[in-house]
Amino acid sequence: MDKIIEELVKLSPLTPFLETLFTQYGYTKEAADVVSFVISASLLYGLFHLYKYIANRYKNSEATKRLPNFDYQKVTSSRELFIPTRGQSHSPAREEEPSESRRFIPTQLLIPFFLKNAFNEKKESNKYYLVLADSGMGKTTFMINLYLQYTSFFNFKGQHKIKLLSFGDTRILDQIKEIKQPEALETILLLDAFDEYKGLLPPEKPDGLTDDERFRMRLDEIAELTRDFKEVVITSRTQYFPGQEEKPYELKIPRFDEKGFHTLVKLYVSPFSDKEIKLYLNKKYGIFRFWNWKKKKKAATIVQKSPKLMVRPMLLSYIDLLVESNHTFKNTFDIYQTLVEKWIDREAQKRKYEHTSREKFKKDLLEYSRLIALDIFKHWTSTGLLYVPRAEAIAIAQKNNLDLTDYEITGQSLLTRDAEGNWKFAHKSILEFFVAQDLIQHPESWDNIEFVGMDMVQQFYEEHFPLGIIMVKVAGGNFKMGSNENEREKPIHDVAVRSFYMSKYPITQKQWQTVMGNNPSKFKGDNLPVENVSWNDAQTFLKKLSDKTGQKYRLPTEAEWEFAARGGNKSNGFTYSGSDNIDEVAWYSTNSESKTHPIGKKMPNELGLYDMSGNVWEWCEDVWHETYKNAPKDGSAWTIGGKKDIRVVRGGSWVNLDDICRVSYRYYVSAVIHSYDVGFRCVRYD
Numbered sequence: 001m002d003k004i005i006e007e008l009v010k011l012s013p014l015t016p017f018l019e020t021l022f023t024q025y026g027y028t029k030e031a032a033d034v035v036s037f038v039i040s041a042s043l044l045y046g047l048f049h050l051y052k053y054i055a056n057r058y059k060n061s062e063a064t065k066r067l068p069n070f071d072y073q074k075v076t077s078s079r080e081l082f083i084p085t086r087g088q089s090h091s092p093a094r095e096e097e098p099s100e101s102r103r104f105i106p107t108q109l110l111i112p113f114f115l116k117n118a119f120n121e122k123k124e125s126n127k128y129y130l131v132l133a134d135s136g137m138g139k140t141t142f143m144i145n146l147y148l149q150y151t152s153f154f155n156f157k158g159q160h161k162i163k164l165l166s167f168g169d170t171r172i173l174d175q176i177k178e179i180k181q182p183e184a185l186e187t188i189l190l191l192d193a194f195d196e197y198k199g200l201l202p203p204e205k206p207d208g209l210t211d212d213e214r215f216r217m218r219l220d221e222i223a224e225l226t227r228d229f230k231e232v233v234i235t236s237r238t239q240y241f242p243g244q245e246e247k248p249y250e251l252k253i254p255r256f257d258e259k260g261f262h263t264l265v266k267l268y269v270s271p272f273s274d275k276e277i278k279l280y281l282n283k284k285y286g287i288f289r290f291w292n293w294k295k296k297k298k299a300a301t302i303v304q305k306s307p308k309l310m311v312r313p314m315l316l317s318y319i320d321l322l323v324e325s326n327h328t329f330k331n332t333f334d335i336y337q338t339l340v341e342k343w344i345d346r347e348a349q350k351r352k353y354e355h356t357s358r359e360k361f362k363k364d365l366l367e368y369s370r371l372i373a374l375d376i377f378k379h380w381t382s383t384g385l386l387y388v389p390r391a392e393a394i395a396i397a398q399k400n401n402l403d404l405t406d407y408e409i410t411g412q413s414l415l416t417r418d419a420e421g422n423w424k425f426a427h428k429s430i431l432e433f434f435v436a437q438d439l440i441q442h443p444e445s446w447d448n449i450e451f452v453g454m455d456m457v458q459q460f461y462e463e464h465f466p467l468g469i470i471m472v473k474v475a476g477g478n479f480k481m482g483s484n485e486n487e488r489e490k491p492i493h494d495v496a497v498r499s500f501y502m503s504k505y506p507i508t509q510k511q512w513q514t515v516m517g518n519n520p521s522k523f524k525g526d527n528l529p530v531e532n533v534s535w536n537d538a539q540t541f542l543k544k545l546s547d548k549t550g551q552k553y554r555l556p557t558e559a560e561w562e563f564a565a566r567g568g569n570k571s572n573g574f575t576y577s578g579s580d581n582i583d584e585v586a587w588y589s590t591n592s593e594s595k596t597h598p599i600g601k602k603m604p605n606e607l608g609l610y611d612m613s614g615n616v617w618e619w620c621e622d623v624w625h626e627t628y629k630n631a632p633k634d635g636s637a638w639t640i641g642g643k644k645d646i647r648v649v650r651g652g653s654w655v656n657l658d659d660i661c662r663v664s665y666r667y668y669v670s671a672v673i674h675s676y677d678v679g680f681r682c683v684r685y686d
Contacts, residue, residue: 005671006520006664012248015032015033015036017048018032018035019580024036024058036149039202040360040373048514051097055138059561065364067144067147067164069164069165069166069168069169070140070166072440073142074140074144075109077141077147078140078141078144078145079144079282079318080283081280081317082141082145082645083111083272083276083279083280083283084109084110084111085109085111085138085141085142085145085190085269085270086108086109086269086270086271087107087108087109087110087113087131087267087268087270088105088106088108088268088270089105089266089268090105091113091132091238091268092134092266092270095613097261097590102408105260107270108266108385110131110142110269111142111145111146111149114129114146114150114233114266114314115149116148116153116534118189118231118233118265119150119230119231126263126265127229127230127231127232127262128223128231128234128262128263128264128265129232129233129234129264129265130234130235130236130241130264130265130266130267131233131234131235131236131265131267131268131269132151132234132235132236132237132241132266132268132269132574133237134236134237134238134239134416135237135292135343135414135424136266136343136346137269137271138191138269139192139193139235139236140166140193140235142235142269143164143190143192143233143235144164145652146190146233147162147190148189149522150162160186160187160188160345160509161186161187162187162188162189162190163179163186163187163188163189164190165189165191165192165198166191166193166194166309166318167190167191167193167194167195168192168193168196168350168675169190170195170198170311172191173225176189176225176226177297184226184228184229185228185229185230186230186231187229188229188232188233189226189230189231189233190233191222191226191232191233191234191235192217192624193235193406194222194235194236194240195236195239195240196350197218197222197238199218200214200215201220202214202405211661212393212543213223215240222234231292231432231446234287236262237416237504238268238416239415239416254340257282271456272275272316273309277303277431278641279548280316281296281300281303281319284299284319284320285297285299287435290586295323295324298322298323299322299323302319302322302329302335303316303319303321305329305331305335305425306332306335306336306339308339313418318338318339319344321338322335322338323338324451327430328461328551330461331463331464332460333433333436333440333460333463333464334366334438336430336433337433337437338488340366340369340430340433341366342535343414344362344365344366344369345415347362347365348361348365350363353362354587360472361403361404363402364402364404365404367400368396368397369414369415369434370434370437370438371396371397371400372393372396372415372423373425373430373434373435374434374435375388375396375439376388376425377431377435378426378429381451386424386425386428386431387423387424388422388424388479389422389423389600390422390423393423404431411626414426414430429456432456432457432460433460435454435457436457436460436461436464437460437503439457439461440461440464440465452562459548463640466545466548466549466551467489467514467545468511468613469503469507469545469682470504471501471502471503471684472501472502472503472504472608472609473499473500473501474499474500474502474563474564474568474607475499475503475568476496476497476499476500477496477497477568477569478494478496478561479492479494479495479497479562479566480492480493480495480497481494481559481563481628481631481664482561482628482664483664485664486550486663487626487627488627488665488666488667489628489664489665489666490627490628491627491628491629492512493628493631493633493635495563495632495633495634495635496633496635497559497560497563497635497636497683498634498685500556500560500683500684500685501681501683501684501685502560502564502607502609502681502682503682504600504604504608504609504618505529505599505600505610505616505681505682506529506530506599506679506680507529507530507679507680507681507682508526508528508529508530508599508612508613509521509524509526509527509528509530510525510526510527510542511530512530512533513526514542515541515544515545515548516540516544520532520533520537520674521596521676523595523596523676525598527599528596528597529596529599529600529615529616529679529681530609530679531596531616531675531677531678531679532675532678533674533679533680534671534673534674534675535555535619535647535669535671535682536671536672538555538680540617541553542554542555542682545682551684552684552685553682553683553684554621554682554683555620555621555623555680556618556620556621556681556682556683557618557621557636557637558621558622558637558648558650558666559631559632559635559636559639560620560635561612561650561651562574562650562663562664564607564609564612565577565605565609565612565613565650565662565663566605567605567606567607567653568606568607570607572606574605575662575663576613576658576665577605577609577612577663578602578603578604578605578609578612578613579603582613582614582658583605583684584602584603584663585604585605585612585613586602586604586613586614586615586658587602587611587614587615587654588613588614588653588657588658588661589654589655589656589657589661590658592614592615592654592655594655595654596615596616596654597615599611602614610664611651612651613651613661613662613663614651614652614653614654614656614661615651615653615654615679616651616653616654616677616679617650617652617667617669617670617675617677617678617679618648618650618651618678618679618680619647619648619649619654619678619680620637620647620650621637621639621648621677622638622639622642622647623642623643623644623645623646623647623648624641624642624647624648624668625638625641625642625643626645643668645670645671646668646669646671647669647670647671648666648667649666649668649669649670649678650667652665653677653678654677656677
């Protein structure tokens with residue numbers, strides 16, 4: 001190796017000059033040789049990459065000229081980031097998660113298959129090929145690279161002409177007809193995105209055909225129009241050819257031999273493997289491009305957090321938007337939300353021309369996706385099935401006045417069709433995302449949810465609500481704090497509270513045990529409120545919870561607690577939190593049977609907060625003051641003056657009379673005291 005470097009140094013024109021310069025200033029000849037080698041190697045490296053850049057620009061330009069239906073950016077990204085497409089005989093959509101299919105079904109590289117076998121009449125006698133995949137799996141990228149590799153200088157077996165046309169172009173039928181029979185007989189025809197063919201859309205004047213009948217008719221028309229071509233390869237979304245993996249799709253085109261009619265040979269695009277995802281990231285960010293290492297590391301982290309979506313090349317292509325975004329993706333839920341938005345935006349870009357109609361389409365399609373997910377989830381809880389019939393899917397849009405046509409509903413990329421014509425999400429994890437999103441936004445509608453079989457729902461949920469501590473937003477507002485019932489609650493004064501989040505329930509023993517590793521409560525039970533904890537203990541818990549989750553949790557201030565207990569801006573002025581009838585909302589001395597009770601068994605208040613009256617007293621941040629004289633008016637914790645070692649508790653408990661459970665009643669306990677009728681809940685800001 002040293003001899004090779006030595007010879008390279010001798011060849012460098014810089015060597016004599018550097019040797020003279022270095023010896024003149026007292027340095028050794030060997031030092032000059034080292035510098036000469038580094039400079040020469042750097043120049044060669046730079047020249048190589050400059051040549052590579054210019055060559056790629058030229059190749060991309062030439063490829064774009066040969067593919068007038070595709071712009072320069074599409075051709076460039078298809079060439080430079082292409083991961084060789086693999087195919088399989090059975091649809092990945094048969095699995096709940098398509099990526100699982102690669103574990104059990106053999107795959108093959110599709111382009112070598114076509115170049116060596118399908119386009120070689122000595123090996124294959126089939127004429128029509130159908131390449132199927134769900135949305136975003138890289139069908140168009142595959143077709144561009146199949147075309148380019150067939151026309152490559154190095155493909156010595158490419159003896160025929162080849163044309164690549166797209167059904168996204170409304171002129172496609174005319175373009176096919178322009179190729180007359182003599183030329184067609186020697187031409188391989190690649191037809192991309194049959195599912196985007198405008199002829200599949202229902203006409204304004206009803207033609208009496210079902211979508212399936214119209215689809216079959218259009219397919220037969222295309223087959224008839226292309227019968228003279230050497231070979232025909234068509235791509236389409238899988239949902240238009242559901243099932244039938246074991247049965248050929250017969251066309252109305254007779255063969256010239258004695259084998260009856262032509263059939264569509266079906267091949268399904270395989271999802272990316274982990275190895276292929278890694279290869280994609282290496283192509284995108286480079287292996288030795290140190291200036292991209294930070295981006296590459298962030299991209300790898302994002303992929304790791306959402307592996308069930310990143311098996312799709314289209315979504316993986318959005319990795320730049322995530323990596324370069326100023327938004328901090330705190331968890332998988334954030335990543336899914338962004339990717340789903342991009343997915344729906346892609347559908348809108350393809351379907352709507354005018355900006356206003358495109359934005360409305362996106363809004364309606366997002367809402368429809370949410371509604372259909374909830375409906376499928378409802379089916380799943382009762383039947384174990386993850387789909388809805390097509391008619392029901394359409395009815396959901398109509399019932400909710402969503403401005404979507406039948407084709408836009410069942411043709412949208414988040415849904416796919418199974419062999420029986422039922423509709424389900426292309427990825428189960430997207431269904432789970434929408435379910436989790438509704439669960440997070442409307443937790444009051446999801447009491448006693450079971451996560452068995454819905455692991456991603458649980459993951460999304462726990463990311464947003466660590467340890468199952470559901471937080472309810474309390475919009476800020478003004479209210480009159482206190483009452484004239486006793487001196488402790490006087491004077492009544494105006495307080496302005498900023499918005500915050502409060503836990504829907506008191507902290508439970510299970511949540512305490514998870515964070516602290518012990519359970520100090522007298523009355524044992526996972527869903528019972530934790531009690532027998534001092535104010536100092538609560539502070540320790542909240543610090544550990546904050547450190548564990550990266551979010552800042554604390555005790556509510558006394559003003560926040562009373563504002564929330566009264567119902568915030570939705571307050572109906574009830575005596576107790578949620579009602580004037582204490583038995584509806586609280587466990588207290590009369591009905592508690594001298595013990596605490598599981599959280600959430602009584603009615604909530606106007607904000608959806610449970611157990612703010614009764615069950616257990618709840619610690620507040622404030623120190624104790626005998627009255628409200630000089631109390632803060634901004635809702636902050638009152639920690640100036642008062643008795644420093646005494647803290648405020650609110651709400652009453654299972655041992656107290658009804659009067660003490662009023663929303664305005666206030667009391668105090670030593671910060672170090674452990675009492676089996678005192679617990680707490682938490683708050684946080686965004």
